[in-house]
Amino acid sequence: MWNVEDGRRRAESVNNVLLLFCPPPSDTTMSRITLTREQVRRVDRRAIEHYGFSGLVLMENAGRGCADRLCDLGIHGPVVIGCGKGNNAGDGFVIARHLDLRGYDVRVLVWAKPDELTGDAGANFHILRKTDVPILLFGAEHNEIEAARLAEQLSGAAWIVDALLGTGARGEPRPPLDRLIDQLNAAAAPRLAVDLPSGLDCDTGQPAQHTIRAVHTCTFVAPKPGFFAPGAERYTGQLHVLDIGTPPRLIEEVLAEG
Numbered sequence: 001m002w003n004v005e006d007g008r009r010r011a012e013s014v015n016n017v018l019l020l021f022c023p024p025p026s027d028t029t030m031s032r033i034t035l036t037r038e039q040v041r042r043v044d045r046r047a048i049e050h051y052g053f054s055g056l057v058l059m060e061n062a063g064r065g066c067a068d069r070l071c072d073l074g075i076h077g078p079v080v081i082g083c084g085k086g087n088n089a090g091d092g093f094v095i096a097r098h099l100d101l102r103g104y105d106v107r108v109l110v111w112a113k114p115d116e117l118t119g120d121a122g123a124n125f126h127i128l129r130k131t132d133v134p135i136l137l138f139g140a141e142h143n144e145i146e147a148a149r150l151a152e153q154l155s156g157a158a159w160i161v162d163a164l165l166g167t168g169a170r171g172e173p174r175p176p177l178d179r180l181i182d183q184l185n186a187a188a189a190p191r192l193a194v195d196l197p198s199g200l201d202c203d204t205g206q207p208a209q210h211t212i213r214a215v216h217t218c219t220f221v222a223p224k225p226g227f228f229a230p231g232a233e234r235y236t237g238q239l240h241v242l243d244i245g246t247p248p249r250l251i252e253e254v255l256a257e258g
Contacts, residue, residue, distance in 0.1 A: 034225040036203050037167050042254045047246050055120040058244050063094020065242035066194055066218045077158030078105040084164040085112035090121030091194050092163025093128045100133050107134040142176035150183055157189040162212045165198035173199050178210040190215040197235045205229025220244050
């Protein structure tokens with residue numbers, strides 16, 4: 001175990017899981033529990049239906065937490081954020097907005113049509129479109145032309161952020177994400193995964209043939225059981241558990257349900 005204190009925040013690492021606290025508490029409960037795919041759904045649903053959170057607030061907290069973590073890790077060049085079409089993409093849009101607010105060079109690459117971005121993800125996409133953050137839309141085929149476009153965007157990148165697939169995804173990533181993931185893995189820049197590396201099953205830890213190999217993973221609320229499967233660390237890298245504002249009591253209620 002190690003920890004770093006700067007008077008405002010403490011970073012504590014237990015079994016390769018980095019927890020950020022402000023102000024410093026003595027408990028590390030979130031490092032000792034896990035949340036399955038279904039429990040994650042129930043946490044979100046209970047937060048909205050019983051505790052009065054809005055989905056936009058939860059997404060804002062998640063995205064801002066990832067932006068904070070990236071800043072802590074150090075940003076020394078462009079940040080490229082790859083987004084799919086679900087809530088994971090919405091987190092990516094929030095990350096981009098907060099990095100832009102802090103003066104960083106950030107660009108967003110989207111593998112979805114604008115009308116496929118709905119709900120909270122769609123709302124954050126439309127907010128981002130009103131900013132100066134460059135947004136590039138990619139097609140449904142990862143052909144030579146699209147691969148060349150992507151290579152141009154990745155050239156000189158300091159970070160690649162994986163906001164393609166979330167905890168709900170199972171099995172092999174569908175085209176064009178399969179070949180896209182391979183190209184992202186081949187890039188020189190380190191990769192930070194949002195909630196989990198795309199292609200990794202959050203419950204079993206089974207990697208798909210095409211799975212992001214992240215250097216860092218920012219997961220929300222608690223680790224997922226699959227992260228502790230043998231070999232999963234090759235895909236998650238350093239794991240960071242970030243809160244999204246959900247009270248401990250809410251988590252305890254979901255865990256009590258089994």
